[in-house]
Amino acid sequence: MTATPTAPTAFLAPTGLTTDGLPLTTVDEERRAALVAGFPFPFPNPTYRYSTNVEPARGAVLTPAGQWGEVVVDVDVEYREELAQREQVLARDPSRYAVLPHMRVACWDAMLGLMRELAAAYPDDMELTLVEAGARPRYRWRNGLLGLEQEFTYGVEDTLPGEPLGWICSQVQEDVVLMDQRDGVLYGDAGVVTFAADWSFGFDVGMSFLEIHGPVPRLHAEGVITRAQQFLVRLQPGEVYRRTNWTLTIGRRLDVSTELYDEWGPDRESVQLLDDTAFGALVHLRVEVQHLVRLPESGAIMFLIRTYMLPLEEVARVEDWRVRAADVLAELPQDMADYKGIAKFRDRAAAWLRAAG
Amino acid sequence: MSPARISLVVTEVTELVPGVRGLALAATDGAPLPSYPPGAHLVLDVPAGDGRPRALANAYSLTGENVEPLEYRVSVLRCDPATGAAGGSAWVHALEVGDKVEAHPPRSLFAPVRHASRHLLVGAGIGITPLLSHLRSHARWGAEAELLYLCREGLGAHVEDLAALAGESVTVLHDRAAFTALLRERLRDQPLGTHLYTCGPTGFMDLVHLEAADAGWPAGRLHAEAFGTADLDPGEPFTVSVDGEELAVPAGVSLLEALEEAGHEVANLCRQGVCGECRVGVGPGSGPVLHRDLYLTDEDKAAGDCLMACVSRAEPTDDRPAHLEVIL
Amino acid sequence: MSPAPPAYTSVPVWTREPVVEEPDTAGLVHTVLQVGPDPAAAAVVADWCAVLAAAPPVRVLPHVCADAEEALRALAADLQDARVGHRVLVAGSARDCLAVRAAALRAGLTEEELTVGVTSVAVRDVWCVHCAATASAEVDLEGVVACPGCSRSLLVYPHVSRRSGAHLGFQVDAEQLPEPSGAAR
Structure with a gap:
């Protein structure tokens, strides 16, 4: 890793623009180092196009700054902070959490699946114990990070403090969408999505996989989504795949849902008026690591969306990332930049990165 | 992509009814096995030899508990190699407790549609096996289900298991004409939202689908178990x-x-x-x-x-x- | 019809130009809904009923409804004790057909058990993502409509919910900077 002498920006002078007061990615050296080390840099190639870029999960990916990808459910330094943010978003807008009635089995399935992943990844803090096997298995769940301990019977709602999907989503940083499979089609029929990047889960719930991705240009013309669905409907129990997606977000703002477009939309104008220091501190490369899991009892697909963000000033401190991100942003076709909502400032972002060398 | 094999050991062998052998298979270390969707099947590696010119991969529906199972259960009808069977079932019928078996993890091509408001299960002969698995799950979740089972008297596997799970929602018949008449009647009296699942000999499943089409069922509500081995x-x-x-x-x-x-x-x-x-x-x-x-x-x-x-x-x-x- | 942009996957073709689908004569019982007084819708229903009458023994339950609300009540009554083998046919505006489709799917009907006959596509329901109010107006896809709840100008996005039948609407000019507030700059 190549470190430039630039210090991370701690504080930005007021400008009178909408970007004033946006959360930054901190000066806390420990947190900053952890975020950089675990960052899933999303550009394997100097150009970016949509593709059905799925690969088997759990493989560690080494980066110049660290590694990512060994676990399906990732607990990092932001654990408590992001869980608190999820709680706030849900309190303000309950439509980010929906379970259609036929998804009850899938929600139990998802809860158990997420507990298994957590326990496998963090055996010191998380533990799922099968207390009794049989038609109604009994379990004990311990989440040491949150000080939770709960014994429950599979499929019996009364033995949990809340609805299973909602409860487990208060213990993971991932957004979760559960897709029901009927007649070879996947429907997004349940989920907790508080950190959406420019879409509305509340509006999309109940739609098919193809419909949810409807508005994305190129995806359909190039057959990417149809192939992805064909792949997903064949996914077998226990198989886990992953892919990444990315965009640019202004400020460390996890909730850039369509619901709040009127709040964050103006930042796309403001950011153009910022000086270089503020620009590099506020513009974040936002990466989603998405995991796709076939759940065993319900047959549903669990779609996990985990969001990572790093400001350009941090991206630029890793030389390979700086060069590659600049290349990708500069070359990205206009329609894709439009859809990602970055058309107004991606050229400056590319130039900023190039100049930071 | 073929996921890794799992190593199993035979822990129980039972003659369920004449000609049908029940097999329980556990992990060699006794740990819980991967959960699987109701209606899933296990593909067993059948080695060459004993009259089998090449190794086979035979699919059998799983009939036991599907969540955190301590064992996988299958029920296998003996098909006589002399009548053209490839010999996989004869091999299963020769297995003994303690024998080691290699298998692919369970595969699912016949899962219940959870969106359905009710499930009509229609099986014949050894085709009852995936439907038993469906019924277990419906009992667990309190889903409405009805099962019609055509089998020869005294030769129907799992009749007691089905009755224990669903009591009066299960009808077992031994006469084909009586079965067809009942099927016709039941197909015309299922609440909108019901899905139908059938498993049995091909001719039987064709009959069920024809009768369902006559009763106005659209294709999307009909599901048949056909072991999809193409992908394997x-x-x-x-x-x-x-x-x-x-x-x-x-x-x-x-x-x-x-x-x-x-x-x-x-x-x-x-x-x-x-x-x-x-x-x-x-x-x-x-x-x-x-x-x-x-x-x-x-x-x-x-x-x-x-x-x-x-x-x-x-x-x-x-x-x-x-x-x-x-x-x- | 002009080809649909490939990204319009959630927008039924019959909401862009009138389309009359053929009835599914495999059904045994058919709920036939005419929504609104449009003679074109009455003609569609008449054609459907003629086709169904010529098909093997079927029962037709016809309803002439003044508006979508009345149609939803008739539909609910028919589906209350319906059996598999039931079909639903609806003739009227695209907006009314979307509303009936949403109710029918909620009641357990599948897409293949539903037939639509669309006679006009001018009016759309638009759901405001910011305040959850719904506008009903003559507007094209990617046109702009005022939200009756929060007065924002909403872009009519080519994205339609199968659960509500409404289009997604969001503030069309959200990226404009607010008027200077007088803060230091």
């Missing part, structure tokens, strides 16, 4: 010439695996014919290609100049063996 098909062996070198690709090994083994680097990702990464060029010295991917368009395939190495293979013609000339 190991394929036929073929040869490849690449960089002046000749490689043999045996059955069960993909072109991608063969190329990797010979030291060639081929970009790849999903290994299931979806992502498009492992596309390789095909030269004029090649025979026909058996495309098995989801990636290439019909035009790509018609052009005949490439294939997806992870799933696609060579096909023989009448006058020449299966062969590919691969350009990397």
Whole structure:
């Protein structure tokens, strides 16, 4: 890793623009180092196009700054902070959490699946114990990070403090969408999505996989989504795949849902008026690591969306990332930049990165 | 992509009814086995020998507990090799407690539609096995279900298990005419929102579907268990010439695996014919290609100049063996 | 019809130009809904009923409804004790057909058990993502409509919910900077 002498920006002078007061990615050296080390840099190639870029999960990916990808459910330094943010978003807008009635089995399935992943990844803090096997298995769940301990019977709602999907989503940083499979089609029929990047889960719930991705240009013309669905409907129990997606977000703002477009939309104008220091501190490369899991009892697909963000000033401190991100942003076709909502400032972002060398 | 095999040991052998053997298989270390969707099947590796000219991969519906199971249970009807059966069931019927068995993890092609407001299960003979698994799950979740079971008197496996799970919602009949009459009646009295699942001999499933269509059921509400072995098909062996070198690709090994083994680097990702990464060029010295991917368009395939190495293979013609000339 | 942009996957073709689908004569019982007084819708229903009458023994339950609300009540009554084999046919505006489709799917009907006959596509329901109010107006896809709840100008996005039948609407000019607030700059 190549470190430039630039210090991370701690504080930005007021400008009178909408970007004033946006959360930054901190000066806390420990947190900053952890975020950089675990960052899933999303550009394997100097150009970016949509593709059905799925690969088997759990493989560690080494980066110049660290590694990512060994676990399906990732607990990092932001654990408590992001869980608190999820709680706030849900309190303000309950439509980010929906379970259609036929998804009850899938929600139990998802809860158990997420507990298994957590326990496998963090055996010191998380533990799922099968207390009794049989038609109604009994379990004990311990989440040491949150000080939770709960014994429950599979499929019996009364033995949990809340609805299973909602409860487990208060213990993971991932957004979760559960897709029901009927007649070879996947429907997004349940989920907790508080950190959406420019879409509305509340509006999309109940739609098919193809419909949810409807508005994305190129995806359909190039057959990417149809192939992805064909792949997903064949996914077998226990198989886990992953892919990444990315965009640019202004400020460390996890909730850039369509619901709040009127709040964050103006930042796309403001950011153009910022000086270089503020620009590099506020513009974040936002990466989603998405995991796709076939759940065993319900047959549903669990779609996990985990969001990572790093400001350009941090991206630029890793030389390979700086060069590659600049290349990708500069070359990205206009329609894709439009859809990602970055058309107004991606050229400056590319130039900023190039100049930071 | 074929996931790793699991090693199992036979822990129980029972004669359920004459000709049907129940088998319990546990992990060799006694740990819980992977959970699976109701209606899933287990593919057992049946070794060659004992009159079997080649190894077989036989699929059997799982009938036991599907969540965190301590054992996998299958019920296998003995089919006589003398009547053309390949010999897999005869091998199962010769297994003893303590025997080791290799299997693929459970595969699901016949799961219940959870969106259904009610489930009508219609089975015949040994075809009852995946429906038993469905019924267990419906009992767990309190879902409405009704089951019709046609079998010969005294030869119907799992009759007691079904009754214990669903009591009066289960009807067992031994007479085909009476069964057809009841089926006709029940098909016309299912609440909108019901889905139908059938498993049994092909002729039986065809009958059920015809009767359902007559009663106005649309295709989307009908589900039949047909063991989909196409995606497990190991394929036929073929040869490849690449960089002046000749490689043999045996059955069960993909072109991608063969190329990797010979030291060639081929970009790849999903290994299931979806992502498009492992596309390789095909030269004029090649025979026909058996495309098995989801990636290439019909035009790509018609052009005949490439294939997806992870799933696609060579096909023989009448006058020449299966062969590919691969350009990397 | 002009080809649909490939990204319009959630927008039924019959909301862009009138389309009359053929009835599914495999059904045994058919709820036939005419929504609104449009003679074109009455003609569609008459054609459907003629086709169904010529098919093997079927029962037709016809309803002439003044508006979508009345149609939803008739539909609910018919589906209350319906059996598999039931079909629903609806003739009227695209907006009314979307509303009936949403109710029918909620009641357990599948897409293949539903037939639509669309006679006009002018009016759309637009759901405001910011305040959850719904506008009903003559507007094209990617046109702009005022939200009756929060007065924002909403872009009519080509994205339609199968659960509500409404289009997604969001503030069309959200990226404009607010008027200077007088803060230091």
